[in-house]
Amino acid sequence: MKKLWDISPPVDAQSPVFPGDTPYKQQWAATLSDTCPVNVSAITLSPHVGAHADAPLHYDPQGAAVGALDLLPFLGRCRVIHAIDAGPFLITIAHLQRALNDVPERLLVRTYRQFPSQHFDTQLTAFDPACVQHLADLGVLLIGTDSASIDPADSKALPSHQAVRQRGLRVLENLLLDDVPEGDYELIALPLKLMTADASPVRAVLREL
Known part of the structure; x- marks a missing residue:
């Protein structure tokens, strides 16, 4: 059996949410x-x-809902790069350059030494939009991060989300990468087929190649 890394943080009433967003309730x-x-439960939560x-609908009023997205970017070979020393500022291409040779179409970036499982990090490490553009030029289809957003928590313009929109990239956020060494893996992180939603929970795992 190939080794699996579960890179999904636990979800319960203690899960941190973006300020003002809907917390988990059961x-x-x-x-x-x-x-x-x-036993039958009902749950309420932000996706x-x-x-x-x-989904593009999250940052584009005309964007596709998550249930309409092609699944290809969420399944396949990926690379994990550690950029812990980048925070709490912006990840630039300089933080990743050493590991971008023959980069696969999916890239996950670890920014935390320890994932903040009990609080929302207002000083989260985001992406420089120029870095997003450069990764798209290299053929990257999906960017994943252990951060809660690819833009700073207080950003209103969301330049990295807009760069993703312009280049047609997909985004995974809040991944738990604490125990994942740098290297290449198979990513499996399929969104639910929520036909009107702006995002979807995923059970994200990495599998040994």
């Missing part, structure tokens, strides 16, 4: 009893809680 619609044979895929 209620029981039915519980096991003498008259009920099952940006935990590991998730952004």
Whole structure:
């Protein structure tokens, strides 16, 4: 069996969310009893809680919803690069250049020494939009990060999201990369077929090549 790395953080009521976003909440619609044979719950959450895929609809009013996206970018060979020393500023192409030779179509970037599983990091490490453009020029189809956003938390213009929009890239955020060595893997991180949503939770894993 090839080794698997689960790169999805746990999702529960303690999961951090972007300030003002909808946190995870679970209620029981039915519980096991003498008259009920099952437990059934209802959950409420932002689709940006935990590991998730952004859809163009998230940053483009005319953009596609997540359920309409081609799955190809979310499945296949990827490279993990550590850029821990980049934070809490912007990841530039200089932080990644040493590991971009023959880069595959999917690139995941680790920015944290330890993923912030109990709080939202307002000083998160984002991407320089010029870096996004350069990666697109290299043929990258998907950018993933352990950060909550590819833009600074206080950004209003979202220049890196707009660069992604312009170049047709896909984005994974909130990945848990603490225990993943640098190198190449197979990525499996399929979004749900949510036909009107701006994002989707994913169960993201890496598999040994």
